[in-house]
Amino acid sequence: MSAREHEGESVAAEERELVGRAIAGDRDAIAEVVRLLQDPLYRLALRMVWRPAEAEDATQEILLRVLGNLDTWRGEAKLLTWAYRIGVNYLLNLKRQSPQEAAQLSLDAYRDGLADGLAEADYLGPEATLLTEEVRLNCSQAMLQCLARDERVAFVLGDVFELNSTDAAWILDITPAAYRKRLARAKKRLGNFLTATCGVANPEAFCRCARRVDKALALDRVDPSRPAFARHPITPGGRTVAQAEQQMVQLHDAAAVLRAHPDYAAPQAKMAAISGLLHSGRFPLLD
Template identity: 35%
Template sequence: MHNPFVEVAGEGEEDVELVGRAKMGDREALEAILLRHQAWIYNIAVRMVFHPQDAEEVTQEVLIKVITRLSTFQGESKFRTWLYRITANHVLNMKRRGGESQPHTFATYAAAIRDIPERDLPDPKSVPVEVPLLVEEAKIACTTGMLLCLDRSQRLTFTLGEILGVSDTVGGEIMEVSPDNFRQRLARARRDLYQFMNHQCGLVNASNPCRCRKKTQGFINEGHVDPQHLLFVPRHVQRIHEAAAETVREIDDVVDRSYAAIYRDHPFLTPTDQAQWLRRMLDLPEVRATLQLP
């Protein structure tokens, strides 16, 4: 798995070679450069809008912008910086959708979780998937939902810096701020999320009564988890900490980092039929017209 955020000598050279060929009309090179980054854009989008289907739509919007602006890339910055600036600007300014449709605060989110009654786990014979998968789905859905309580800038900063592990320098380049400013934004997002989880979530603080197993049936009853259509669990083949293994941030503040491990253990999602989905997008009339593809 290519990790675009690794900072090593020579990183990005393959991007440059593919971009050069793509700008000359090589469709295979265009597909290759987009596939190198598609899943990473998608994983950012999921944490901005929650619902994978909405995240696919956001990813397509970003990739269309990348394709239609590719001719303007002159190599004055790394292709990674150029591409993820487009991604960042899009997700910070796009229309609200998915989980963002109704604004959340930590207070309203805590109240919503408290209102979900504790129930025994469902009878294994009554559900179409293994019960532990339902518990995992509830955990991922709940902790992903917590991110929606952060404002967009905090959410994106946390996704880049804490979940994907980008450095302050790379994060600052993408967000178009200084490394110090990126680090300060990340510290605030960490603090706000950790304070909430420390007072609410049994995964972080064992003295909290909330437990994923106890809430799973309630999540099912409320429609937050659909046993017939899991949003997160069956869609991954690896975890964030595996896909982004080379980008692990140093511990640089006093916040308990146990909560961060929860997010690094989230699934690294891939769009359904990734290559076919991309090719269908490239066949859209507006894309073909822009690229003058054969």
């Protein structure tokens, strides 16, 4: 057995032991399950619903569904992979729509919107670096919303989270071949858009984040006093905005633009609410 296989078996055994204790009603074990899953599930939700507030709500609901079904986990996949499957099913069927979904905004229409109001020079006002980062992060979130949900989640699992096609297909309950086809379609659409539009992905393209700041401020798409992404809390030890951006610059490909978000942490208000529920005596695992 290779060292990697041995490590994988050790992790699987640890997860089985942890879940067993959680199912038995061990509050510390349940809290540890939440701690392990909350940030990855939040990052999944954020990519699918665009705004942090909506992602918080979705993450809370997904975690409660994960905990409510924990006794059905049989170790057929890693605990996080299994939780992603529950999360993806919830997010694909979410009735609430992002503004882009509600407007049925296409990538072509989004590109036209970016061209409208593009300044002739970079923004040099207060907090220029911060606001340029906020525009970039907000823009890459928004462009994802122009994909149909099934394509969006395929892209997020494959090219943002970098899962292999076997795991991603299992999460989506489709064949690996069908998943690869769906991912290729999403990558082609986003790649064509970024190559034609985004100066980060292609220096010859027309759009520049620093030249979109004035328009974004005028349209209230970024809030200089409360930037949603550039100052978002991150997981302890996770990538910062600057580190994620440096990786993007080094990779020089379109997918890197969409991958280059920091390692966001789930806001603690909703996680505290889950903790309160776990200790309320009303949660099924503790009955």
